[in-house]
Amino acid sequence: MTYVFTPADVRFLRSSAGVSAVAAVSGLPLTSASYLADVATARRLLGDQAGMVLETVLLRRRAAAKVDSPEDWFFTDTALQQATPMPVARHRATRFAGRSVHDVTCSVGVDLAALAEVADRCVGSDLDEVRLAMAAHNVSAPLVRADALRPVTRHSAIFVDPARRDSAGRRRWHAADFVPPLDQLADAYPGRDLAVKCAPGMDFAELPWTGEVELVSLDGQVREACLWTGAFAGPPRRATVLRTGSPMWTVTSGEPDDCPVREAGEWLVDPDGAVVRAGLVRQYAARLGFGQLDERIAYLTGDTKPDGIRAFRVLEHGHYTEKSLRQTLRRRGVGRLEILVRGLDVDPNTLRPRLKLSGREAATVVLTRVGRTPMAYVCVAS
The missing domain is CATH 1.10.10 (Arc Repressor Mutant, subunit A)
Known part of the structure; x- marks a missing residue:
């Protein structure tokens, strides 16, 4: 317990x-x-x-996956679960550089620590006495006990990380169920530049304001959505991809989306989850010079290997049945197989043992549909 x-x-x-x-x-x-x-x-x-x-x-x-020097931090279990990984927090904090900022739900201070590195001035507040005491140890920034819906600063930009779990630990998905609710936040800070951290799975059509929704992934996992208003807001949708040891990159809804639907070329790309969740697959494909296999499916294809991202070279493809795929893999001597699925009701963990893999070769199979036709693309990763 x-x-x-x-x-x-x-x-x-x-x-x-x-x-x-x-x-x-x-x-x-x-x-x-x-x-x-x-x-x-x-x-x-x-x-x-x-x-x-x-x-x-x-x-x-x-906490080693969340903060630098975790041996110096204090947490509660719930606060650690909701804490932002520091690379994501630092990326988000860059928009606050040189500004005065108030983290109105600072908890134990993870986001506040990232803000303090770049902001001109920052202050944190929370209602939870224990978390504030922990934040006082974790972060060198002024702290005050205050309700996020009762402003205690003027003119500062506002950062909010609402609670998104109920008392039983179940996730809340609707903006009105967050604590504090997003519509009440909008009423509490009219005219202020606001950034709100949210779960990537929420329905963005529920937002009580217009602005920008940024989906952020870290090392292949979609970590958060950030809602930006006022002077912070750029194009309505943005996907940001962070990878350890590689440069950050973004794609936005303001970019061209002239992406054809075409037959499979020599290469397939499975877009990062942030791109897919942000609804920017076409913009990303246009940037790569790729097309889509199907206009409703996120897999992209082209004839030239793109630089700097994982791509799959297509060895062969055709109509998918379990029997035909098993025969193809046996003929190619595939003993190790990565299975990627979109648009089909296939569980990779259930399928893999039924394929009876044997051999020394490694491969990736992409299972999807083109129109109503289930397709299998046998590939090697590069």
Whole structure:
């Protein structure tokens, strides 16, 4: 069961005794095999304080995918779940560079830390006393306890990360169900430049304002949608792709979308999820000089390998049936297979064992439909 922190817990964890307690537990493996023994050790060393210390150590280990130097941070379980990965937070913060900004739902301070790196001035606020106490440890920025719907700053740009889970942990998908709700945010900050972090799966038609919706992916996974209003807003839709070790790139709805539907060429491209979710497949295809296999399907095709992105060289293609695909893979000696699916009711994990793969070759099969015809494209990744 998740530990529920109190303000007293945070005060203890920030003390020298708390630092020593965390250090004493940090060396424990805390794996599924050792967990019961490790908990017993922690209780023997720390007594009633074992729960908060164990939770702190476990959360810091999970936070390695979210923040720099997680060993210096405090989190609650819910705050860590909603925290933005730092590369995404830093990308978003670039639009606030040189400005005064107020993070009105600062939680434990992950987004606030990214804003503080570039903003001229920034302040954080939250209603949760525990999260504010943790933020005071995590971030060097002024903090105030305040309701996001009751403005306590003037003229600052506003950043909001509404809660998107109910008390049972279920996701909220509708703008009116966020905490705070988006329509009330719009009423609370009229005329202010506003950025709101949202889940990428929400219905953007529900937004109570006009502006820009930016979908952001990190290392192939769509992480968030950010809603930009006022001076922040650019074209209505933007997809931003972040990859570790590679330059960031974007595509917007303001770009040309002259993309033909055509037969498969030598190469296939599966667009990044941010591009697909933002509805910018045609703009992306036009940039590459590619076409679509089908106007309702996101797979793109062309005759020249595009630079800097993963593409698939088509070895052969044809009408898809499980039997014909099995025969093709056996003939090609394919023993390792990546299965990509769009537009067909096929579960790769169920299909793979039925294909009875054997051989030394690796391949990728793209299963989709062209019109009403199910198609299989056997490829190699490059």
